[in-house]
Amino acid sequence: MPAIRPLSPELQKTAVEKLNEVPNKLDDDIAALRDWIKQQPHLKARTDDQFLVNFLRGCKFSLERTKSKIDRFYTLRTKYPEFYLGHNVDEDKALEIFRLG
Numbered sequence: 001m002p003a004i005r006p007l008s009p010e011l012q013k014t015a016v017e018k019l020n021e022v023p024n025k026l027d028d029d030i031a032a033l034r035d036w037i038k039q040q041p042h043l044k045a046r047t048d049d050q051f052l053v054n055f056l057r058g059c060k061f062s063l064e065r066t067k068s069k070i071d072r073f074y075t076l077r078t079k080y081p082e083f084y085l086g087h088n089v090d091e092d093k094a095l096e097i098f099r100l101g
Contacts, residue, residue: 005050080097
């Protein structure tokens with residue numbers, strides 16, 4: 001059983017119906033992401049259950065989309081650390097980046 005915050009019954013139902021979450025597959029999905037992260041020498045990513053399940057839910061449990069999103073997250077975090085650390089954020093620059101997608 002993964003070490004994640006439990007969802008209320010209503011949220012669990014939404015996760016299953018709208019995010020394609022399959023509770024019985026959660027351990028396997030998290031393990032697959034952990035294995036993938038270990039194989040990526042450029043990533044020094046967190047691998048705790050809650051962190052990974054947050055990305056999975058945000059990508060509707062598509063492993064390929066989740067991998068891409070994690071890779072992009074750490075790339076942007078490296079390139080623009082001020083946005084992730086909260087130090088002296090240039091709001092105009094942030095809006096420009098957000099508009100670019």
